[in-house]
Amino acid sequence: MDTAQLEQRLAALPGAKLTVKDHARQGVHLEAALAPETLVEAVEIMDCAGYFLETVTGIDWLGEQEALRKEVLAAREAKAKAKAKAAAEKAKAAKEAHDAAVEAALAAGETPPPAPEPEPEPQAAPEPEIPVLEDSMEAVYDFNRYPTKGDGCRQGLHRVALRVRVPRSHPEVPTIQHLYPVAHWHERETHDFFGIRFAGHGYLIPLLLPEDADYHPLRKDYGA
Amino acid sequence: MNQLAQSPGDERFVLNLGPQHPATHGVLRVKLVMDGEYIVEAEPVLGYIHRMHEKMGENRTWAQFLPNTGRMDYLHALAYNLNHCCLVERALGIEVPERAEYLRVIMTELNRISSHLLWFGAFVLDLGGFSPLLYAFDDREQILDLLETATGSRLTYCYFRFGGLYNDVDENFVPGARAFVARMRERMPMYHALVTKNIILVKRLKDIGFVDAEMCRKYGATGPVARGAGLAYDVRRHEPYSVYDRFDFDVPVYHEADSMARYMVRMDEIIESLRIIEQALDGLPEGPVMAPKVPKSVKPPKGDYVHAVETARGLLSFRAVSDGSGTPWRLKLRTPCFSNLLVFGEACRGMLLPDALALMGSLDLVIPDIDR
Numbered sequence: 001m002d003t004a005q006l007e008q009r010l011a012a013l014p015g016a017k018l019t020v021k022d023h024a025r026q027g028v029h030l031e032a033a034l035a036p037e038t039l040v041e042a043v044e045i046m047d048c049a050g051y052f053l054e055t056v057t058g059i060d061w062l063g064e065q066e067a068l069r070k071e072v073l074a075a076r077e078a079k080a081k082a083k084a085k086a087a088a089e090k091a092k093a094a095k096e097a098h099d100a101a102v103e104a105a106l107a108a109g110e111t112p113p114p115a116p117e118p119e120p121e122p123q124a125a126p127e128p129e130i131p132v133l134e135d136s137m138e139a140v141y142d143f144n145r146y147p148t149k150g151d152g153c154r155q156g157l158h159r160v161a162l163r164v165r166v167p168r169s170h171p172e173v174p175t176i177q178h179l180y181p182v183a184h185w186h187e188r189e190t191h192d193f194f195g196i197r198f199a200g201h202g203y204l205i206p207l208l209l210p211e212d213a214d215y216h217p218l219r220k221d222y223g224a
Numbered sequence: 225m226n227q228l229a230q231s232p233g234d235e236r237f238v239l240n241l242g243p244q245h246p247a248t249h250g251v252l253r254v255k256l257v258m259d260g261e262y263i264v265e266a267e268p269v270l271g272y273i274h275r276m277h278e279k280m281g282e283n284r285t286w287a288q289f290l291p292n293t294g295r296m297d298y299l300h301a302l303a304y305n306l307n308h309c310c311l312v313e314r315a316l317g318i319e320v321p322e323r324a325e326y327l328r329v330i331m332t333e334l335n336r337i338s339s340h341l342l343w344f345g346a347f348v349l350d351l352g353g354f355s356p357l358l359y360a361f362d363d364r365e366q367i368l369d370l371l372e373t374a375t376g377s378r379l380t381y382c383y384f385r386f387g388g389l390y391n392d393v394d395e396n397f398v399p400g401a402r403a404f405v406a407r408m409r410e411r412m413p414m415y416h417a418l419v420t421k422n423i424i425l426v427k428r429l430k431d432i433g434f435v436d437a438e439m440c441r442k443y444g445a446t447g448p449v450a451r452g453a454g455l456a457y458d459v460r461r462h463e464p465y466s467v468y469d470r471f472d473f474d475v476p477v478y479h480e481a482d483s484m485a486r487y488m489v490r491m492d493e494i495i496e497s498l499r500i501i502e503q504a505l506d507g508l509p510e511g512p513v514m515a516p517k518v519p520k521s522v523k524p525p526k527g528d529y530v531h532a533v534e535t536a537r538g539l540l541s542f543r544a545v546s547d548g549s550g551t552p553w554r555l556k557l558r559t560p561c562f563s564n565l566l567v568f569g570e571a572c573r574g575m576l577l578p579d580a581l582a583l584m585g586s587l588d589l590v591i592p593d594i595d596r
Contacts, residue, residue, distance in 0.1 A: 027314060027530030027541075052441045055558040059545055142530070142543065142558070146441065146450065146457040159463075159530070182443040182566050193278070208271040208595060217279050218554075 003158060009045050013038040023159070028142075030160045036173050039141075039164050043176045046143050051160065053176075054142040056186035058194035062168065062220035065133045072130055137171040139164045139196055166196070175201040193218040235259060239577075243272045249346060250591030252565075261576050266569050274595040281555030286312050286522045287386065289555070294380040296559060297593040299339040301381045302332045303535040309384045310465050311531035311542050315524035316386070324388035324513040325467045330401060330504045331371065331383065332466075333497040337408065338367040339536035340490050340497075347487070347585040348419055351428050356419050363411055366404050370397065386522060387515035401505055405498050412495060420491065429484040433583030435571050436481045443570070444563040447538025448493070449587055452486035454479040459534035471503045483586040490588070521550050537561055537588055561593040 007030065011018050015035035021028045034042055046053075094116060102112040141162040164173050175198040177183040187198040188207040195216035198204065206213045216222060242253040251272035257265040277296060281289050293308045294301035306328055313320060320328075345360035368378045374393045375383035383390050419425055435445065437453045450457050458475040460468040476492035478485035524546040532541035538560030545554040564587050572580040 025314065025317075026528060027311075027532070028528070050441070052444045054444055054539065054541060055543075055556065057543065057554075057556040057558075059554050140543070140556075142541070144539070146437075146455045147462055161530075180442055180444070181570070182563050185562065185566055206271070208274040210271070217276060218282070 006045065006049050006160075010042060013042055016042070028159045028161050030158070031163060032160070033163050033165070036164050036166055039162065040174050040176060040179075042162055043141070043179050046160065046162070047179050049145075050148065051143040051145045053180040053182055053186070054144045054159075056142075056183060056190055057140050058190045058196050058218065059138040059140060060168075060194060060218065060220045061138060061165075062135050065135050069130050069132065076127060135168045136165040137168050137194060137196055139166070139173050139190065141176075171196040172199050173197075174199050177201060192216070195219060236264060243269075246350075249589065252589065252591045252594070254568075256577070258577070263572050263575050263577060263580055266572050266580070268565055268569060270595055272595065273592050275592075277596045278555055278557060281552055281557075283551065285550050286524070286552060289552075290385075291380070291382045294382050295592065296557065296596055297535060297537065297540075297561070297590045298380055299342055299590055300335055300536040301379065302328075302335040302383065303533050303540060305382060305384045306332055306466065307531055307533045307540055307542055309386055310533065311529055311544055312386045312522055312524065314531055315527070315529045315544070315546060316519075316522065318387045318515050318518060320388055320466075320515055321512045322467075322509045323392075323511045324515075326504045326508045327389055327393060327513065328384060328466055329468065329471070330501050330508075331374065331381075333501045333504075334367050334371060334401070334404075335381070336536045337494050337497050338364045338371075340494050341367075343490065343536070343588045344415070344419075347588075348425070350585045351425060351582060353419065353422070353425070356415070359411075359415070359418070363408060366407065370400050370404060373397065373400075385514065385518075387518035389513040392513045398505055398508065401501060405502050405505075408494065408498055412491070415491070420487075426484065428579070428582050429482065429487055429586070431480075431482050431484075432579050433483040433571060433575070433586060434481050435486075435567050435587075439567060439570065443567045445538070445567050446563065447535070447560050447588075448486050448489040449538065449564050449567065451476060451489045452478050452586075453481040457539075459532050459539055463532060465531070465533055467504075468500075470507070471500045473500050483582055486586040486588075523548060523550055535560060537590065537593065538564060557596055559593045559596060561587075561589050561591075565589055565594055 007018060010016055010032050013034060015038060017033040019031045019033075021031055023029050032042065098113070098116055105112040143160040143162070145158055166173055171194070173196060175183065175187060177187060184201075184203070185207060187201055188204060190196050191198060191204045192206050192209045192213065193216060205211065209217075236257055236259050239256040239258045240253060241256055243251040253269040253272065255267045255269060256263055277292050280292055284292075290305065290308060293304035296304055341360040341364040345357035348356040371381065372378050374397055375381045375390070435449055435453055437455050439445070440450045440453050440455060446457060454477060456475050456477045459465070461475055473496045476489050476496065478488050524544075526546055526548040529544045529546065530541055532539055534540075539558070540560055541558045543554075543556040543558070544552050547553040568584055568587060572583055575583065
């Protein structure tokens with residue numbers, strides 16, 4: 001399976017969003033944001049294409065939604081300000097034009113034109129409320145591949161990252177350990193650090209943390 | 225593998241290997257289910273030297289994390305150092321001066337040889353041969369002296385900086401490195417005569433401890449483990465970083481997939497590293513060793529960055545998520561030994577315990593690199 005075919009098959013998954021990355025800048029060639037339901041299928045595609053699983057990890061996006069909301073609000077405010085400024089300038093220009101017309105009429109001995117009606121303020125549609133969405137937890141699967149015979153070392157270079165987002169309150173993604181046995185440990189480690197549950201794993205006991213650990217130290221709301 | 229079938233498992237017992245055991249070279253524990261001398265099941269138990277480097281990464285500035293990198297795989301600390309520097313340089317788009325890049329390559333390759341020499345000594349020691357260790361440490365000492373004058377440390381180096389090096393080398397370094405290359409070239413035939421051709425070693429390693437290509441892929445094994453299984457994968461060649469694309473070197477590959485193949489890969493790699501060092505010394509340009517205008521407080525633009533290097537044990541990659549502030553939002557450390565150890569659990573099934581220990585030695589594990 002060549003790269004184009006792989007991209008095609010990943011893109012065909014429902015809810016998948018592929019981004020081609022600049023390897024020199026970011027170190028990854030292809031990123032695919034997936035829905036949790038399609039993860040196993042996507043990993044099967046990677047397995048068929050002969051990739052190896054480099055690592056699995058989590059990212060806690062606590063505070064991301066709040067930051068996005070602030071960004072939207074700031075953008076709205078800036079837009080409103082710009083609008084108000086433009087309206088004020090327009091009114092000023094109209095007034096100046098009227099004054100000039102009055103002056104010209106007076107100089108010519110004619111009756112000055114009546115003052116123009118102030119334009120009615122266009123009723124702005126009320127901005128929709130920004131819903132406060134829940135922050136997400138992300139699982140990232142890094143795939144890489146060994147150079148295969150005949151494709152030369154450089155062309156074989158291809159790094160793919162699969163990314164799955166799940167809500168923070170219910171962080172659960174399906175396990176892939178039946179496809180890649182190494183995921184057994186990677187998933188246990190990710191569960192240790194982030195509390196992401198891997199459905200179907202069956203042995204999510206602490207790998208690196210103490211055996212009675214019930215905390216997840218890489219969660220952003222974890223305090224010592 | 226077939227011996228198991230001959231004896232039904234009614235005499236099984238659990239054997240704890242480690243966490244303190246000379247053959248595990250550190251605090252690794254392996255729970256073994258044994259049937260007499262044969263291993264039925266092996267489960268490595270980790271975490272005895274877990275220090276949560278990833279959490280430390282989130283609590284330090286990007287630059288403050290540099291000393292941490294040398295403390296994961298303490299035998300090839302400079303590669304870890306290099307990876308973190310390259311990662312931040314990639315994120316910030318810093319151009320590193322030529323001289324610094326060449327010196328980075330020379331230092332990292334010297335460090336790789338010192339790592340392989342220590343592995344060689346310890347591995348043969350595990351198999352019962354004491355004297356090769358002394359020869360290997362003699363050679364390793366030369367490298368440590370060279371690196372000590374340049375970096376100021378002998379083991380947990382922290383020499384590279386974002387944009388270059390901590391300082392330039394003195395005038396004795398280049399002749400010293402050349403002398404070492406010449407010396408090491410002369411020593412290699414002696415090692416092969418003393419150890420590689422030794423019939424006891426061959427009998428312990430040949431056709432024992434299979435880790436084949438498909439197993440490597442399923443477990444993500446890299447480095448000499450993958451190259452011993454016929455996979456010509458080397459990050460230096462496959463995904464070149466620093467100035468590795470300018471040097472002419474081979475990627476040693478053996479197809480036997482046994483313990484001997486992995487042994488041979490590492491021995492050949494010493495020679496290849498010497499070749500790289502020699503070319504880098506020949507081409508070493510004059511000039512500054514630090515890029516101008518590296519910001520004091522590093523703040524990579526928002527986004528994800530990945531960088532990988534080839535360490536003495538395989539593929540090391542860091543995945544960093546920057547939120548545009550002075551500390552990483554997330555720093556994932558993918559270390560080679562983590563995947564390489566998991567292979568052991570499957571590969572040792574049905575083996576004799578002493579052979580399994582030889583297999584473990586041939587995987588070249590460094591435990592802090594696994595536990596992080």
